[in-house]
Amino acid sequence: MDRLKCTTSNCKHNLYDHCNAKTIVISKKAACDSRIKRAGGELEQTFEELETVVESLQDAPDEVVCDFDCIYNAKRKCSAVAILVSDRIFATKCRTKIKN
Ligand code: SF4
Ligand code: SF4
Known part of the structure; x- marks a missing residue:
C-alpha cells in the first residue's frame, strides 16, 4: 500500500x-x-501535531490485515494502493471498502 489517510481526531497512532x-x-x-x-x-x-515535522511521518503502515469481505481483500491482506479511514458515529472505519 502506498498511502493510508486516516482522518480520525483521536488515536495514538495518528498525526x-x-x-x-x-x-x-x-x-x-x-x-x-x-x-x-x-x-x-x-x-x-x-498539541502533539504542533510539535511534529510532517515530512517525518510515514505514508502507510507496512501491513493492513483485514477481515472485511471486500474486493481488495487478498487472504486477509489489503491489496488496495491507497485507503481512507475516518471516524463514524460508533467506530473509525475503512471508507475505501467495496463489498464482494
Ligand atoms: S488507521 Fe487506525 S490505528 Fe491508524 S491512525 Fe487511524 S484509527 Fe489509528
Ligand atoms: S479497502 Fe478497506 S475493507 Fe477493503 S481490504 Fe482494504 S482495508 Fe479491508
Missing part, C-alpha cells in the same frame, strides 16, 4: 492524517481495531 502504526487490523465490520484513544483526547492529538 496530521498519517497512521504511524506498523500494522493495523481492520475488522469484519470494517472498523479499525488498532485505534487507541488518547487519554487527553482530541486536544492531546492537536
Whole structure:
C-alpha cells in the first residue's frame, strides 16, 4: 500500500492524517481495531501535531490485515494502493471498502 489517510481526531497512532502504526487490523465490520484513544483526547492529538515535522511521518503502515469481505481483500491482506479511514458515529472505519 502506498498511502493510508486516516482522518480520525483521536488515536495514538495518528498525526496530521498519517497512521504511524506498523500494522493495523481492520475488522469484519470494517472498523479499525488498532485505534487507541488518547487519554487527553482530541486536544492531546492537536498539541502533539504542533510539535511534529510532517515530512517525518510515514505514508502507510507496512501491513493492513483485514477481515472485511471486500474486493481488495487478498487472504486477509489489503491489496488496495491507497485507503481512507475516518471516524463514524460508533467506530473509525475503512471508507475505501467495496463489498464482494
Ligand atoms: S488507521 Fe487506525 S490505528 Fe491508524 S491512525 Fe487511524 S484509527 Fe489509528
Ligand atoms: S479497502 Fe477493503 S481490504 Fe482494504 S482495508 Fe478497506 S475493507 Fe479491508
